[in-house]
Amino acid sequence: MSDPTLPAELAELRDRVSAFVREVVIPAEAELGLGAPSEELRSRLQRQAVEAGVFAPHVPEDYGGLGLGMFEQSVVFEAAGYSLLGPLALNCAAPDEGNMHLLHVIATDEQKARYLRPLAAGETRSCFAMTEPPPGAGSDPSALKTTATKTDGGWRIDGRKWLITGAAGAGFAIVMARTSEVTRGQGATMFLVEAGNPGFQVVREIPTLDHAMIGGHCEVVFEDCAVDDAAILGEADQGFRYAQVRLAPARLTHCMRWLGIARRSLDIALEHTRDRELFGERLHDLGLAQQLIADSAIDIEASRALIRQAVRVIDAGGRGGHESSIAKTFVSEAVDRVVDRAIQLCGGTGVTHETLLGRFMNEVRAFRIYDGSSETHRWAIARREARRTVG
């Protein structure tokens, strides 16, 4: 099942990433246990990725990366995502990867030098502080409660953020705060806040179903958090617009990485069923197992096809909002189904921690909720469809 539609160079890079994941990353998974990777493991894997020539595939060459477009990323990130540790090793994991993209598009040269360069090099980590505990900004950004108030020569940020991935240990945060009255797509501003700022505290790591994100999912508090004017990312009051810049690509890179876990899950199940018999037949020849296998193959192929269609739109200059919304909804649900079927195919073994499948089940569950829940996306898709034919 090689793919003749890929340019040879891209296929070669993908194979290189796959080999790196197989030979370097997967053997390191044992160090992960049921918890998060250590900073030491992160650094070591990233060094090895640099050596293997697969580091920072999405980063512009000026900043030390491979400078891939989104279509190319879709191929490479899926290969990296075959291990929970793969994206971290390639420095293309969330939230850093999305933040690099945002900084690349929005930041001043000075900001790029100070934040993007070390981030792209894996010398620091970052977080994206937008979501707030209910009833604050979640699916509905207009509910944003964190404020930034103008002071002499700068701003004072106050508010509470929640489920901020990677915050513990991050070198800086990109923070969304309300700077004037919020109306359609106006009124919020993004700020760059550094870890040492005494007004910025990570108050706890929230216990969640997933465990693989370095720096956890944290609650963070901004209290009398003073920053100067240069901390503004882009222009004041345009934060929602910039969030859109990050949103569609970040959704899609999530899809690419999780699709790798889906493919891995099916492979684990195929490996398992190849060795087993039931009622005297090889398990994967039994019809009900065949249904599970085929449905997962279809889900994986449809996911990949939707991702590719969406990234082609973006690579061609489109915004890809509708396409990425559809892809995200389908892929996040498909990945769950594939992992679930893999568990089912492995029977009793599938619900022990003797395979990684139970862990995967917990790692992927939240993807149907973050970056817009399936319900929010369906609502938006339906509204766009309803408007579509009016004209």
Next chain:
Amino acid sequence: MSDPTLPAELAELRDRVSAFVREVVIPAEAELGLGAPSEELRSRLQRQAVEAGVFAPHVPEDYGGLGLGMFEQSVVFEAAGYSLLGPLALNCAAPDEGNMHLLHVIATDEQKARYLRPLAAGETRSCFAMTEPPPGAGSDPSALKTTATKTDGGWRIDGRKWLITGAAGAGFAIVMARTSEVTRGQGATMFLVEAGNPGFQVVREIPTLDHAMIGGHCEVVFEDCAVDDAAILGEADQGFRYAQVRLAPARLTHCMRWLGIARRSLDIALEHTRDRELFGERLHDLGLAQQLIADSAIDIEASRALIRQAVRVIDAGGRGGHESSIAKTFVSEAVDRVVDRAIQLCGGTGVTHETLLGRFMNEVRAFRIYDGSSETHRWAIARREARRTVG
């Protein structure tokens, strides 16, 4: 929702086809009633398609067509499929379209002159006589019961075929018959049999759920049907291999056309819900309607993405067996779901014949069965997946 990934020329052609369907084909649907199109309607629409410059898009330019590759076909056939009559108007309906492809690839120049040229021009119709009534050749081609026996200077064909689309009124049939012992992919031969042959009888049109195919779905009998050696299409005993040549592309062109009906169905439902209120809200703003609309939009987008991925493989020189099998399984089921949800969105109106939706429901139902049922495809997909990781 324009698609920036399409070349401008292709987008222009698609728009031209869409305009032709909207302005010429859809107004003619009223003549269809609940039955099949007449030959007169076929000729008239095809003449208009020639005038509009959209006729025979898949046919090589040498034979009077637009010479599109499969990717381009995927865009154009979907636009044509927006009406049940569209593919007929463009002369890219089943089974003729697949037969043209087969003749183009396999036939001798003489055969092309005699069969392909008038078929491509819409001067005649054809059928593909492979399927047999149970327990003959259906999903399992090795069960082939129709035989062709060598005679002096020719062959004698005997057997019964079933569900042969378009047979009534077809100018010729491509007939699959057993010519030696059937082993893996060997032993069957394709013959070109003309309508006037006294050994070839269309014995009845089988009443089926669908009604839109000109020439129906027929039972045909070959009894002492004499043909000469020049009637062999390609080489003797290689019929199964040629069937594969036709199979993957024909599956995909079915998907393209039916996807047009899916899009049409959703549009009918959106049109309906735009005008209606329930509990004081516009129907398409109600949440449960939004779920139906969004799920259909996702199904359509995923179908299109899978079709495109499969045709890109074929355009790149791959066989596309696995990809087309996955696409066919997904699309045939997705189209049914989209039509079904459209009926649901239209409520009481949806189950009357005041919309076309009930008819569409009946037209598309068989697509989950012919060209390999969903179950046969899933079985094959699972087997390929199981083998995949052995190596």
Next chain:
Amino acid sequence: MSDPTLPAELAELRDRVSAFVREVVIPAEAELGLGAPSEELRSRLQRQAVEAGVFAPHVPEDYGGLGLGMFEQSVVFEAAGYSLLGPLALNCAAPDEGNMHLLHVIATDEQKARYLRPLAAGETRSCFAMTEPPPGAGSDPSALKTTATKTDGGWRIDGRKWLITGAAGAGFAIVMARTSEVTRGQGATMFLVEAGNPGFQVVREIPTLDHAMIGGHCEVVFEDCAVDDAAILGEADQGFRYAQVRLAPARLTHCMRWLGIARRSLDIALEHTRDRELFGERLHDLGLAQQLIADSAIDIEASRALIRQAVRVIDAGGRGGHESSIAKTFVSEAVDRVVDRAIQLCGGTGVTHETLLGRFMNEVRAFRIYDGSSETHRWAIARREARRTVG
């Protein structure tokens, strides 16, 4: 799979009905073709049902029936529903069966003598004229547009009704009309209007997907339709309340009858697969067929269990609104799935009219829409659930 939970007498009656359906009703199906039964066929079958002692099982013994409670009806109606003609033969088909129930509960003795007695005896038919073309009363009864205006000694009814099942040839209609301002559950009145009334016209039979209902699904017009005060069924302005009396049981008896068709469909498919082989195995031993069979068996059993739970509530004196709403939603969708899987199991044969399955597909489709669409029921179920835990 006999059912030890049934009282012996009830099991015996069910077996008697099953035998009657098998021996008398199913042989008569051939007369049905693809259309509706004739009045002659109805009379003949009903005479035979009387002779077999299975006529009018739901009708009180005073009116010539078997006087069954709802639980008993659930067993007998399913057995009758095994043929499209079974409920008609037993005189327990919609809409007459629901109208008999309504008349029994609401009508005056005089009205019962005039309308219920001949209806119960099969001497006449009736219809229930509530639904109006959009934007009139459908899922949302408060949109009722038909009016009844007080006149000297009576009322004048004006309005248009739509999808009125059985109207063509019915002896009388039960008509819902607005008699004062419509507020929650008030303001509408039910009237008994006889066929000869010059103000009551059946203007057309609306072409629909289904064909088995005698008297079709009609558009009817009331224009200056004069009735006297004795035509009021129950009290004025209480029509919505009475509609509720009819609603929950009528939903459930629909479920019972259609469940019979589901069971019949699975049996047709099992019969088909028993005789067929694919890849050298009996078709029903193939895994993917087993999935279809098992899922249908589960759907049938769950449908029956939900129906029984709901009728037990009603037999115990409960209203059964929530239970019947849940049962209706599940059963209407399950029946469709079972019929659809049966078609899939029959392959090519399934989409011809050589089995009854294609017809069943068209007959059952509307059940997810009438008596409250799945969406309307889900909306109501969710609202009840949301209120449930408030207290």
Next chain:
Amino acid sequence: MSDPTLPAELAELRDRVSAFVREVVIPAEAELGLGAPSEELRSRLQRQAVEAGVFAPHVPEDYGGLGLGMFEQSVVFEAAGYSLLGPLALNCAAPDEGNMHLLHVIATDEQKARYLRPLAAGETRSCFAMTEPPPGAGSDPSALKTTATKTDGGWRIDGRKWLITGAAGAGFAIVMARTSEVTRGQGATMFLVEAGNPGFQVVREIPTLDHAMIGGHCEVVFEDCAVDDAAILGEADQGFRYAQVRLAPARLTHCMRWLGIARRSLDIALEHTRDRELFGERLHDLGLAQQLIADSAIDIEASRALIRQAVRVIDAGGRGGHESSIAKTFVSEAVDRVVDRAIQLCGGTGVTHETLLGRFMNEVRAFRIYDGSSETHRWAIARREARRTVG
């Protein structure tokens, strides 16, 4: 939504159990953390259950229980299952509850005095040692590898068992071992083996997705494990038959308990959505949330109806094999769906451990695999259906 079909006494008992769970058990859940309950917690809750008059509802009155039949159990166990700790508190948790049933039906009076009495009183715990690591006995009992060899005056058991729930700390095990050639339903024997036996070792608790079972899911080894003849439960070579005695009821009591968790999950989600707004509407009034809520309500009602139908069959003297198989398949899948939708309804909160839902997701996952996986049940259901109509 009170249930008028329940006898008053049973409704009163259910309400008592619900009150006990709400007032005593749920407050103790905080002690559980993410792990298993301690023996101290078990003893304390069981003492409180005795005081509340709800202890051991399924145990015959002679042995200190409430002597409920299966229908009554279905009502009470669901109420107990509303907390993960409820069944433990009432001493009706797996595997003890199923073992009590088995001992009651099969054991000698002496065995009952020694094993059943203290088990029913909560003075000890037990385990059921049947499943073996692949390729041993799992879905396919004929693969049984553990042997018991006749010795002078007794037997010697050798083998390895796997995923034996509750083994750590259990006072005794019921062990299935091969005692002669295994043919259809013959050749295996059940033995009672006590914890102190030096030939019986719990070698490890297998890490699994779920954590709530006291005594874990263990690997146990029998090595030269000597027992005397009185250790045989029932007759030699009849172990498979006895396993059937335990099987259908144990499947159903699992369903009852997990249905309680499903109801709890929906209630948690309803509680959450009642307090939240999105886009200015109460969350549970939004349509896409309504779909999730309604589908869960339907799943719960259908689960309960299937359980009730199956237990009525058993209470009426039937074996209930088919009915319990169907109920188990549906309920195990429905419970997962309900928990999953509840997480979705809670959004970001749903994937933290601030609700119990993530834990529930992990606790219920294995139920689609143990006691016969969904695939094994579907295979069996389809075979019974296929045989059904042969006669």
